[in-house]
Amino acid sequence: MIDDVAKECLHSDLREIREVLLWKLDGLDEYDIRRPLTRTGTNLLGLVKHLSLWESRYFGEVFGRPFPEPLPRWDDLGQRGADLWATEHETREEITGRYRRVWEHSDATIAALAIDSPGHVPWWPRPRVMLFNVLVHMLTETSRHAGHADILREQVDGSTGTAADYAAQQRDAAFWEARRDQIEQAATAAVKLGRTGPGHGG
Known part of the structure; x- marks a missing residue:
């Protein structure tokens, strides 16, 4: 049986890992948060932009509670990959601010729904889901990208860890x-x- 204890544990972990991801930008200049750091162009600000888009979808339209700001359609092939990097016209504040607004919207959805509330993910092969499935998915996805951010930040300036207090104790x-x-x-x-x-x- 999936209960509210599971819901709170997953939600708590998601809230924590979101903060870790944003912390990875702290202290870096505009170039270092935007520049490609892998062969495929992975970059720190792009990870935040990507997660803000997909979290807004998963806790928004999947449960009939759309995020109140414009989003590209999930099946718009012309937009594929555009969420993974920031243009010169997008500011750090715009992207991180949107991510925090997405958190507020997601948190309201999670609070309002039971852990077994049904949702529909049209881009999944088996689109019928529960809030539980989406919480697990977004926690996994956010943690995966936070791991990417760990490596990218270490490449930039050698900084590691999950919070400012931890970083202060580095060897x-x-x-x-x-x-x-x-x-x-x-x-x-x-x-x-x-x-x-x-x-x-x-």
Whole structure:
């Protein structure tokens, strides 16, 4: 049986991980939050923009409670991928502010509905869902992108962690240089031992 305890646990975790994602932008200039940091262009502000769009859909139209600001249609192929980066005309404040408004709308939906309330996700193969399914999905999706943001932020300035208090306790650069060298040596040694192919059993 799925009950309100499960609902509150999932919702609490979602609220926490949202804040982590926004914290990853703190202290960075406009270029560093926007610039592509992977071969496919993944960037910090784009992750926030992407999550704001999809969370607004999942806790909005899926439950007949549309987010009150204009959104592109989910099946508009011309818009595919546009949510993953910010144009020069979109400000940090616009994107992060919209994400926070999405939270408010989502939180109102979650509070208003029972955990087994039905919804409809037209872009899923099995579109009939409950609030429980959508909470799990959005928690998973947000956590996945927060993990991306962890790596991107570390690439920019070496900052790691999930909150400002944690970041203040980081080890110094010499520790991480020594650890990286240790891991590099282990990787090189594994190759010399002949561990070169996938599925090598030992």
